[in-house]
Amino acid sequence: xxxxxxxxxxxxxxxxxxxxxxxxxxxxxxxxxxxxxxxxxxxxxxxxxxxxxxxxxxxxxxxxxxxxxxxxxxxxxxxxxxxxxxxxxxxxxxxxxxxxxxxxxxxxxxxxxxxxxxxxxxxxxxxxxxxxxxxxxxxxxxxxxxxxxxxxxxxxx
Numbered sequence: 001x002x003x004x005x006x007x008x009x010x011x012x013x014x015x016x017x018x019x020x021x022x023x024x025x026x027x028x029x030x031x032x033x034x035x036x037x038x039x040x041x042x043x044x045x046x047x048x049x050x051x052x053x054x055x056x057x058x059x060x061x062x063x064x065x066x067x068x069x070x071x072x073x074x075x076x077x078x079x080x081x082x083x084x085x086x087x088x089x090x091x092x093x094x095x096x097x098x099x100x101x102x103x104x105x106x107x108x109x110x111x112x113x114x115x116x117x118x119x120x121x122x123x124x125x126x127x128x129x130x131x132x133x134x135x136x137x138x139x140x141x142x143x144x145x146x147x148x149x150x151x152x153x154x155x156x157x
Contacts, residue, residue, distance in 0.1 A: 005069065006076045006088050011112040015073065019066045022059065030056040069111070086130045086155055088122050093154035094130070094139070102153065107131070126150075 007015070034056060037049035076089055086092050086107065093104045105120045107130065113121040120127050129141030130152070139150045 004072050004074055005109050005111070006074050007109050007112065008089065009075055011109060012070075012073055012075055015066065015070055015111065019063065019070065022063050022066065026059055027063070030059050084134055084155070086133045086152070089157065090130075091156045092130055092152065094150040095153055097138070097149040097151060104154075105130075 030052065033052040034049065037046055037052045040046060040048065043049050088107055088109070091104060091106045093102060095102045103118075105118055105126070107122045107127050108119045110121040110123050113119055113124070122128065122131060125143050126141055126148075129139045130150070133139050133152050135152050135155055137152045139152060141148050141150065
């Protein structure tokens, strides 16, 4: 069953660029490595040939998976999003009730997540717990070491 994923235009471009790189550069390299190994003689005892074939198989699997992701990708029109609730691409300012620390996260697709840049996946425990919440709500999120409570302070785009 295919799963639709939502991306920003930049995130989708990044996926397409990665697929182009794999097909146009990595695939010919893998074929060349197999050809080079084949030229070295007996294939039954040629570990280099076996390794090159396995690397090619992994590359083709990665290309196939990326093509599937792209076929189910949809671009989000940020201008149509509601800012009263936390949704994909929402920028959410939250306050941890335990230690009083305030953090701002942007909820993005799993492949665009980058904690250092303040982007968390909507599929992460915190991302799932924030979805659908409004300013003033308390999000109780089950994390591996218990339940964390966050106050929703601000939602923006």
